[in-house]
Amino acid sequence: MEPLTSAGHTLYFESGLVALKNLIESHQYSKVFVLTDEHTSEVCLPVFQSFLEDFQEFDLIETAAGEENKNIDFCIGIWKTLLDFEADRKSLMINLGGGVITDMGGFIASTYKRGIDFINVPTTLLSQVDASVGGKTGIDVDTVKNMVGTFTLPQMVFIETEFLKTLPPRELLSGFAEMIKHGLIADKAYYERLKTTDYLNPAAIDIYRSVEIKNEVVTIDPHEKNLRKILNFGHTIGHAVESYSLANDENPLTHGEAIAIGFVCEAALSIKNSTLTQPELKDISEYILSLYPKYHIRKESFDSLLELMKSDKKNEDGNILFSLLESTGKCTFNCRVATADILSSLEYYNSL
Amino acid sequence: MEPLTSAGHTLYFESGLVALKNLIESHQYSKVFVLTDEHTSEVCLPVFQSFLEDFQEFDLIETAAGEENKNIDFCIGIWKTLLDFEADRKSLMINLGGGVITDMGGFIASTYKRGIDFINVPTTLLSQVDASVGGKTGIDVDTVKNMVGTFTLPQMVFIETEFLKTLPPRELLSGFAEMIKHGLIADKAYYERLKTTDYLNPAAIDIYRSVEIKNEVVTIDPHEKNLRKILNFGHTIGHAVESYSLANDENPLTHGEAIAIGFVCEAALSIKNSTLTQPELKDISEYILSLYPKYHIRKESFDSLLELMKSDKKNEDGNILFSLLESTGKCTFNCRVATADILSSLEYYNSL
Numbered sequence: 001m002e003p004l005t006s007a008g009h010t011l012y013f014e015s016g017l018v019a020l021k022n023l024i025e026s027h028q029y030s031k032v033f034v035l036t037d038e039h040t041s042e043v044c045l046p047v048f049q050s051f052l053e054d055f056q057e058f059d060l061i062e063t064a065a066g067e068e069n070k071n072i073d074f075c076i077g078i079w080k081t082l083l084d085f086e087a088d089r090k091s092l093m094i095n096l097g098g099g100v101i102t103d104m105g106g107f108i109a110s111t112y113k114r115g116i117d118f119i120n121v122p123t124t125l126l127s128q129v130d131a132s133v134g135g136k137t138g139i140d141v142d143t144v145k146n147m148v149g150t151f152t153l154p155q156m157v158f159i160e161t162e163f164l165k166t167l168p169p170r171e172l173l174s175g176f177a178e179m180i181k182h183g184l185i186a187d188k189a190y191y192e193r194l195k196t197t198d199y200l201n202p203a204a205i206d207i208y209r210s211v212e213i214k215n216e217v218v219t220i221d222p223h224e225k226n227l228r229k230i231l232n233f234g235h236t237i238g239h240a241v242e243s244y245s246l247a248n249d250e251n252p253l254t255h256g257e258a259i260a261i262g263f264v265c266e267a268a269l270s271i272k273n274s275t276l277t278q279p280e281l282k283d284i285s286e287y288i289l290s291l292y293p294k295y296h297i298r299k300e301s302f303d304s305l306l307e308l309m310k311s312d313k314k315n316e317d318g319n320i321l322f323s324l325l326e327s328t329g330k331c332t333f334n335c336r337v338a339t340a341d342i343l344s345s346l347e348y349y350n351s352l
Numbered sequence: 353m354e355p356l357t358s359a360g361h362t363l364y365f366e367s368g369l370v371a372l373k374n375l376i377e378s379h380q381y382s383k384v385f386v387l388t389d390e391h392t393s394e395v396c397l398p399v400f401q402s403f404l405e406d407f408q409e410f411d412l413i414e415t416a417a418g419e420e421n422k423n424i425d426f427c428i429g430i431w432k433t434l435l436d437f438e439a440d441r442k443s444l445m446i447n448l449g450g451g452v453i454t455d456m457g458g459f460i461a462s463t464y465k466r467g468i469d470f471i472n473v474p475t476t477l478l479s480q481v482d483a484s485v486g487g488k489t490g491i492d493v494d495t496v497k498n499m500v501g502t503f504t505l506p507q508m509v510f511i512e513t514e515f516l517k518t519l520p521p522r523e524l525l526s527g528f529a530e531m532i533k534h535g536l537i538a539d540k541a542y543y544e545r546l547k548t549t550d551y552l553n554p555a556a557i558d559i560y561r562s563v564e565i566k567n568e569v570v571t572i573d574p575h576e577k578n579l580r581k582i583l584n585f586g587h588t589i590g591h592a593v594e595s596y597s598l599a600n601d602e603n604p605l606t607h608g609e610a611i612a613i614g615f616v617c618e619a620a621l622s623i624k625n626s627t628l629t630q631p632e633l634k635d636i637s638e639y640i641l642s643l644y645p646k647y648h649i650r651k652e653s654f655d656s657l658l659e660l661m662k663s664d665k666k667n668e669d670g671n672i673l674f675s676l677l678e679s680t681g682k683c684t685f686n687c688r689v690a691t692a693d694i695l696s697s698l699e700y701y702n703s704l
Contacts, residue, residue: 030668072424072428076424076493079493079499079500080493080494083493083496083499083663086670088667088668089576089668090668107463110502111463111500111501111502112499112500113498113499113500113501114488114489114490114498114500114501114502114503114575114576115502115503115575136466137466138466141428141431141432141435142432144435146465146466147431147435147464147465148431148463148464148465149463149465149466150462150463150466150467150502151466151467223466223467224441224466311435315440316382316440316441316442318438
C-alpha cells in the first residue's frame with residue numbers, strides 16, 4: 001500500500017517498518033529509545049522486533065499502562081531518564097503503543113532539549129486511525145485531558161495491522177468508533193461501507209481511508225482554528241460521558257463506547273441546530289446500538305456532564321461549541337446550542 | 353526606531369507599546385494575562401501600565417523571582433492557574449520580566465492547550481539583547497538549565513529602555529556581556545564601539561545592533577543545528593562556572609560575569625584550536641578585566657567544571673564541543689578540544 005504524505009512527514013501502511021530500518025541506518029542518531037508501556041512491551045514488542053530483525057541497539061523505556069499515567073509526573077520521570085541515559089539532541093525516540101504512549105511520547109520528545117526526532121508506531125486501532133495523524137501531542141494535568149501539549153509532527157508513522165491481532169474485541173470496537181466518525185463527518189459512502197465491515201478484522205484499506213480523511217482535514221487546518229473542529233463530532237458529549245464514567249462506573253466506558261453515545265446525542269442535536277434529517281438520525285442511532293452496548297446516562301449526572309462540557313478546548317468565551325452534522329457525511333462546527341437541547345439529546349439517547 | 357522583523361513576528365524598539373495596544377484592541381482575545389515576578393511587578397508594572405494608559409483588563413499572575421523558580425513545579429502551578437481563570441485558546445499571555453519570565457512564560461504559553469498567543473516585554477538588559485529573539489522557551493528540571501522547552505515565536509516583542517532605568521549597575525553589566533559577545537562573534541566594529549560605551553546607559557541603537565546580529569544568526573539556523581551554535585561562544589565554560597558558583601559561592605556570579613570569564617577562557621582556547629591571534633586574546637582579556645571583577649577559579653573545582661561542560665546541549669556523542677573565535681568578530685563552531693587545553697584555559701584566566 002502506498003505511503004501517505006502529510007505536511008512534512010510520511011505515514012507508511014503495511015510496510016514492515018522498512019523505512020524505519022533505513023532511517024536508522026542512514027541517519028547518524030547518537031541513541032535510539034523505544035518508549036512503551038508494560039502491557040505493549042509484552043504483546044507488541046516481539047512483533048516490533050521481528051520486523052526490525054537484528055536491530056537491537058535501543059534503550060527501552062517502559063511506563064505503566066493506562067490513561068491515568070499520561071500525566072506530568074510520568075513525563076518528568078521520562079525526561080530525567082533520557083538525561084540519565086545521556087540522550088542528546090541527535091537522539092531518536094520511537095513511541096510504540098496506543099494513544100497514551102504516542103501522545104505522551106510525542107510531548108516528551110517535542111520538548112526534551114527543545115525537541116528531538118520521534119517516530120510513532122501506533123499499536124491499537126484507535127491510535128492508528130486517530131492519534132497517528134495531525135501532530136497533536138499531549139498529557140493530562142490533574143484530571144484535565146490533554147491540558148498541556150504541542151503540535152509537533154513525528155518524522156514518520158507506521159501503521160501495521162499485524163499489531164491489531166494482539167487486541168481484545170472491546171479494544172477493536174473502541175477504535176472502530178473513530179472510523180465511523182470519519183464516515184459520518186466526511187464520506188457517506190465510506191460510512192455505508194463500514195456498516196458491512198467486521199470490526200474484528202479491520203481492513204488496511206479502511207484504516208487508510210480513515211487516516212486519509214483525517215489528514216485532509218488537518219492539512220487544511222493544522223492548529224484547529226476552524227475546520228479541524230469537525231473531528232470533534234461526538235466528542236463534546238462523548239468526552240464528558242467518558243470522564244464521568246471513568247470517575248463513577250465500576251467498569252468504565254472505553255473511549256469509543258463513550259463517543260458512540262456522543263454520536264447519537266450530537267446527531268439528535270443536529271436535527272434542531274443543523275440540517276440533519278430524522279431518517280438519518282434514526283439510521284445512525286440504529287447502527288450505533290447494533291454495535292455498542294446500551295448505556296444508561298443517569299439523570300443525576302446531567303449537571304456534572306454540563307460542567308465537563310464547559311472545559312472542552314473547542315469552547316470560546318465560556319460558550320459550549322458543538323460540531324454538528326449537516327447530513328450523513330457532512331459536518332459543520334462552532335454551533336452554539338441551548339442547554340435544554342443538550343439535556344434533551346441525552347434523554348433521546350436514554351429513550352432508545 | 354524602525355521595528356525589526358524576524359521569521360513571522362516583529363520586534364519593536366522604543367515604541368511605547370503602541371502596537372500592543374492596537375493588537376489587543378483589534379484582536380478578539382477572550383482574556384489577557386500578564387505573567388511577572390514579584391520584583392518586576394513592583395518596579396516595572398507601573399511603567400508597563402503607564403505605557404498602556406487605561407488598559408487594565410488583564411489578570412496578573414505573579415511568581416517568585418529568580419532562576420531557581422524557572423522550574424517544572426512553577427509551570428504546573430501556572431498551567432493550573434490559567435485553567436482556574438478559564439483561559440482558553442483565544443487567550444493572550446504577556447510575559448513582563450527578565451529571561452526567567454520570558455523563557456518560562458513562553459514555554460507555558462506554547463504548551464497550554466497546545467499553544468496560546470504570547471508577547472514578550474523583556475525588562476532587563478540581558479533579556480532584551482538575548483532572550484528577546486530566537487524563539488527559545490525553556491525551564492529547568494532539577495538543576496539542568498533549559499532541559500525542557502520549545503522553539504516557539506511570540507507574536508511580538510517590545511524593547512523599551514525605560515525599563516532599564518529600574519536596574520542596578522551589576523544587572524546592567526551582566527546584560528552588557530551578551531552585547532560584547534555579539535561584537536566578538538560577528539562584528540568587530542561593534543565590539544570596538546562598545547569599548548567606548550558606558551554600560552550604565554546602554555543606547556537603544558546598540559541594543560538594536562545586538563538584536564540584529566542575533567536575529568541574523570537565528571534566521572539562518574532557527575533550531576541550532578549549525579550556525580546558531582556561535583551564540584554559545586563563552587557559554588560552554590561560562591555556564592559551567594556559573595552553575596558551580598551558584599552552588600558553592602556565597603555571592604554567586606551573575607550570568608554576565610560568568611560568561612565574561614568564559615570569553616577569556618574560550619578566546620585562549622581559540623589560539624590553539626582556531627586562528628585567533630595572541631594580540632587579539634590580550635585585547636579581549638584586558639577589556640573584560642577592565643569591566644568585570646576578577647574571580648578566582650578554584651583548582652578543586654576543575655573536575656566539577658568538566659563534568660558540567662559534558663552536559664552542555666551543544667555536545668554530541670559525549671564530546672564537549674566549543675564555539676571558538678577565528679578572529680575578533682568571527683566565530684566558528686563544533687570544535688573539539690583536548691581536556692588539557694580546557695584546563696590550561698582556566699589557568700590562563702587565573703594567571704591574569
